[in-house]
Amino acid sequence: xxxxxxxxxxxxxxxxxxxxxxxxxxxxxxxxVPAWEDWEKSKLKHSRLVAVVDGMIVGWAALxxxxxxxxxxGVAEVSIYISNLHKGKGIGTAxxxxxxxxxxxxxxxxxxxxxFPENEATVALHQxxxxxxxxxxxxxxxxxNTWRDTIIMERRSKTKGIx
Numbered sequence: 768x769x770x771x772x773x774x775x776x777x778x779x780x781x782x783x784x785x786x787x788x789x790x791x792x793x794x795x796x797x798x799x800v801p802a803w804e805d806w807e808k809s810k811l812k813h814s815r816l817v818a819v820v821d822g823m824i825v826g827w828a829a830l831x832x833x834x835x836x837x838x839x840x841g842v843a844e845v846s847i848y849i850s851n852l853h854k855g856k857g858i859g860t861a862x863x864x865x866x867x868x869x870x871x872x873x874x875x876x877x878x879x880x881x882x883f884p885e886n887e888a889t890v891a892l893h894q895x896x897x898x899x900x901x902x903x904x905x906x907x908x909x910x911x912n913t914w915r916d917t918i919i920m921e922r923r924s925k926t927k928g929i930x
Contacts, residue, residue, distance in 0.1 A: 768858065770865045773815035773827065778803045780824035781817065781848075788848045793886045796908050796915070811843060814869040818849075818858045825853040828862040830870060833879065841876040841928050847892070859892045867896060867922070876928025879921045890918070898922040 773781065782803075788794035801809070810829040818826040830843035845866065849858045870878060880898065882889050898920040906914035 768825075768861055769819045770816050770861060771819060773817050773829065775803060775807075777817050777824055777827075778806070781806075781827045784824070784827060784848045784850050787851050792910065793883050794848065794889075796910055798910075810846075811873075813873040814843070814866055814875070816862055816865055816869070818862050820853065820858075825850045826858040826862055828866045830866070830875070830878075841874055843870060843875050843878055845878050845880040845893075847889075854888065859888075860895070863892060863896050871924050871927050874927060876924045877921060878924075879919060881917045881919050883915060884918050890920070893920045893922070896922060 782800045786800050789797055810831055815829045817824045826849040828847040833839055833842045833844050847862055880893055900918050901921045902919035904917045907917050
């Protein structure tokens, strides 16, 4: 497996994997895949990664700002998606490890992630990397006609920011 920086030409594969996540009903509140321009604007310019196996993109990870306020400049939200055919093969682990390294190299001191509690694999992946549950949001939003809960997980860097 190779992990490399995302480029625009990767987006058809990134969007395919994102669509697979949307279709599970347990990955995101989003119901459609954005155009490249919208996706690109929503992510930080650093820490954008794809996992490639045998020449095929099988997963991606990226960070988003949590706020425009300068005091939160070192806090970012994690997005990580794995192709359905490649789940359970260590792709998420490899992406998360590299994402953490890249985030810290770019001054990020806290990573956070919101997820549906039913997405047990995502919860477990985050826990393996030292994320802890810091909040529970009951019926925070609707997916279709169903109110959904989310949990918020957070990881504090041991090398960046105030420790």
